[in-house]
Amino acid sequence: MTQSTSLAPPLARPRAAGRRTVLAALAVAIIAVLPLVVSPYWTTVATNAALAFAIAAPLNLLTGNAGQFSLGNAAFLVVGAYTGAYVTFTFDLELPIAMLAAAAAGALVGLIVGLPSLRLRGAYLLMSTLAAHYILVFAALKFQTSQFGAAGAIFPPLRIAGVDLSGERSMYFVIAVFAALIGLIIANIMRSGHGRALEAVKARDVAAAACGISVARAKLWVWSLTSAMIAAAGVLQAYYLGSASVEYYTLNLAITYVAMILVGGLGSLGGSLLGACFVTLVPVGVNHLSDAYGGEGGGILAYPHELQTVIYGLIIIAFVLLKPDGLIGLVRSATDRVVRVRQGR
């Protein structure tokens, strides 16, 4: 037993790399084929899950890997959406340019929101992101009233280089490609020196500094980078929803993404994906149940909205108490068991 554990790392590495290639190929195949085999309804669900992943994954890098607990992500989404709307409407630019502009704005705002993390920690840092959320959303409200009118920004159907991409299926592909890109970037960051620096800062910042990591730079870098990604996703989300209005960007929206990384597994990219899918599917499942059995005398199923709220809360509580490493923890223990059985141990 001891011998096999000491031998495990050198043997595991090429195998893990091979497995990773297989997983990536499988993921690409599933993403490409999915809308062709499922109904439009489930394509919509998949689009929502992909979008949720593109927002949850950067948040997981910030909170799960770097240990910066933030409730500011809804504010970054609105910063992105409104920067994107402004440059699109003012200069008549294409989506990719608008997303780059939004990412730049997100990076700048993320840097500012991240500044308190140099002085504050724990509950105090969380409170500062809460305050930042309300201040930014308020600024967005003022911007909305002056630029777009009371109803918010209405986005035109998505066109890139003259090609109409506003259909459900093409929106799905645009969003899935973006989500895959985000996933690829984050996977590479997590395996790089930058990613290990973040883990070190989370574990013990003094020790990280002693190892030659600039803690301040690592923190500001991750705040800036993840905010840029979330802001870029904000543009895509606004295009997908067709409009952006301040009422949408609530604290509860911010909490939804935190719930995703909690349910999926903190600090794990696969966890972000599982959590995004799971949290997206909860209301879908409850609505199905309620449509099927919630008619006359359907008891609590006659209250689908309230029931969703309760179940969502119970899921969060259950994962914190019973499965703190999330769905990815379940997957890991299951694959470990398969490997052990195969090796006859």
Next chain:
Amino acid sequence: MTDFLNALLSGAGFGALYGLVALGLVVIFKSTGILNFSGGALMAVGGVVAAGLGAQGFWIAAGIAVVAVAGVGAVANLTVMRPLLGRGLFPGVMVTIGLTSVIEGSSGILFGRQPRFLADPIGVPTFQLPFGTSMSSTLAVAFGLSAAATALLAVAFRRTSVGLQLRAAAVRPEVAAMFGANPGRIFTYAWAVAGGLAALAGALLASLTVADISIAAFALRAFAAMIVGGVDSLGGAFLGGILVGVTELLAGTYLGDDFRLPSTMVVLMVFLMVRPQGLFGTPEVVRP
């Protein structure tokens, strides 16, 4: 001038409401180290229960709501909060957020979502004061109750055995247990107190405006009150609430109603940057 004085008076009244909720947050944070995000939901469900019993008059309805929500707080601690002790910030925040969701959804299923009203605590709706100013009687009552609750709790913390045990359990639960305190039970009391205080604020808010579960968001200012006063100071929570309430009403009077919530968040941010321990809190010393 009249506007200014009115803003001060109403601000102090609203601030006292935030102080009530913040007091509950401080009691929980002080004893268990958990940052409670469910204060708003406890407050809102207190308001909904009190307004549902509105036919009994304000005081009986509020009393029943306080007892009921104190029970909710105690049950929450016994079931889901106790396993979290010592597990750090994130789990506690997430479970109290989950609890918020459960409370809000259950309240919708049990009591419906329609807004309800509650009578004034005393017959007169407003007090006419000198210089042409006036103050809602409910806000005046809120101020008095909040001040009384703060004083009562401060005395209970210093002078009673439970208060002593709570302070001991907050510093070192294991050592407190060795000396005969029962931290589990003490923390249940802390949650019950927090629930009761939040329900009282909810009942007052119900008689001031309207009661439905969406008033939960109102209690966000309690976080600002808690930080401004100092996370471990009872009197600080009350005075922090007043400061936040007055800022909010002044911003509402001179800048416009949509500046009310953001102004409290600016105060929160300024305090976090300049004086994170708040006005009366003890600075947190972290061993690197």
